[in-house]
Amino acid sequence: MLKRILAINPGSTSTKIAIFEDEKLINKTNIKHSTEEINTFKTVFDQFNFRKNALLEELDKIGVDIHSLDAVVGRGGMLKPIEGGTYNVNQTMIDYVKAAPRGEHASNLGCVIAKTIADEVGIPSFIVDPVAVDEMNDIARFTGMPEIRRQSLFHALNQKAVALKAAKDLGKDYHDLNLIVAHLGGGVSVGAHEKGRVIDVNNALDGDGPMSPERSGAVPLGPLYKMAFSGEYTLEEIKKKNYGKGGLVAYLGTNDGFEIEKRINSGDQEAKFILEVMCYQIAKEIGSLAVVLKGNVDAIVITGGLAYDKMIINFIDERTSFISRMLVYPGEDEMESLALGALRVLNGDETPKEY
Template identity: 55%
Template sequence: MNCSKILVINPGSTSTKIAVYQGCESVFLKTLRHSSEQLAQFENISAQFEFRKETILSELIQADIEIDDFDAIVGRGGLVKPIESGVYEVNEPLKADLRKGVLGEHASNLGGLIADDIAKTIPNARAFIADPVVVDELEDVARVTGHPDMPRRSVFHALNQKAVAKNYAKAIDRKYEDINVIVAHLGGGISVGAHRKGKVIDVNNALDGYGPFSPERAGTLPTGALIDMCFSGKHTYEEMRKLVNGKGGMVAHLGTNQAHEVEAKAVAGDEHNMLILTAMAYQIAKTIGGCATVLKGEVDGIVITGGIAHDKTVIAYIKAMVDWIAPMKVYPGEDEMKALADNALSVLSGEVTCKVYQ
């Protein structure tokens, strides 16, 4: 058994999750909260680098965790250039793009930078990122839209989708690279991907594009009505961006992004809450059906994951619509920390070859 010691770093907008793994076992897990007052002193996310790094190191010291014997530090991958799925060793081109935020600024951009900086202080330690949201394995035909200036982009929950797809493959005694599976990640954003023989050949843009609406995101909208709203003079550019991502979906319909609250009201008899909840489930199932056509009906399984996978009403609705396609397996919640640790461990054990970012 590989007993490598791994530090996992997952920066979010107002928190930083850290974990220590000894081989496959988690021995320490902590969410470090950052107040708005603490973050307000920084001009941008890049400027938070030293603050977040020192907060992590201080927490490890307080927990009596030896820092100088880590074999690897793995950080959440950020908005770098579109890349294939896999584990990437942090190098200079990767660090440059994480600093620039070539596809946007997000706290996850700090993951690889902090991992590299800590690893440099430890003899023989290696720094990695794995399966960032910009993983792009789309087939060319899936990129084409009705206008050449607006091609489809691959932005989705790559880390968790890949992890649960591999878990499903193991559960049916198959290799991920040998099966076709549809994975639906149901969280604040919703992504539904068609995985064919180890590659996500089609997936909706879960950040600001299209697909099912979610607790916070509007998903696919009627284009004409959206254009009219943009030029109505009633909304600023920033407000329209928020309408699509942040104040869309359940927030727009019901004033909340808490799916479990919506389900509780729906089950208690609130007809409008039930309508919105089942409409979301309807759109998820419809997208799963679309992925089944992409895979030409050759589907070995449908996997549902993410926080909303705990919602029995949503799961029952989806199952009733898609059960004819393939067996459906539910992995509620998500475990990004373990997924990151497992990816690092796969490289340290020699099971997987590390990829080079260029």
């Protein structure tokens, strides 16, 4: 019998919902919230009833009775560091996101809304591979400064989802493989997946790893701290150079891959060179993780929005093909990834973890 699953993904000014029957998408809706409405709430947690009611109204509009559901799955928020997998939503998790010690983020509401709806009809509620997934080996956490440790903050939901797809396509179990997975979107995260664990990955938020369409990636520290203390920039301006106005935006004035490709096809050599710079850095990051995996790499897996760009794929493949074969899964379907995580539990293919 088909399992009906409601997936919920709260964003800053929207709440995405999707209905799946097993792996098949039945309905997907993006409920928009105006900035004015969101700004009336003091904290993200205060938005709970507002977002839940909007979601229930939308379900009523599209004719979905919550009593017809078999499970509800929400996007995981800024939780404490945890292993990857599908988790039962419990009160400890709710209390943590309410206190928000790791920061306010709309995704914190995913588990809360999921549990409230699920409890009303007596079905399970889950989260899947939140951004807080941390499976790094201790050796990967250290830097040259004892005061600073590397943290695991990356596109865990999509990386884990495509790693499972790659394992299926290779006819093997994810936990028997060594994969290097590169998520290429507004930010770039490249992870070493060793036998089902992401043992090393660049922090795509904090200036670690390759540049991306809107992030600087790692830069030499000497010039950076001189810039920071020059008096010419505020802290917020320095942050923006790292996150938001770095990378392709800083050099080319846009983070739009299609626009950049159009410029390249029109003969813009600067655009072509800067794009290749980004791909060079991504390839170099992949190479460094091949060392982490001691050269034992079953496949290089590329995903994210930029994976649609054949020029980018070719640039990276030219430099990494000696390491292993490349598998490409363009785009990022967070709703499907959430639903599939819940489905694996419902089908008995995975045991849910407790937070």
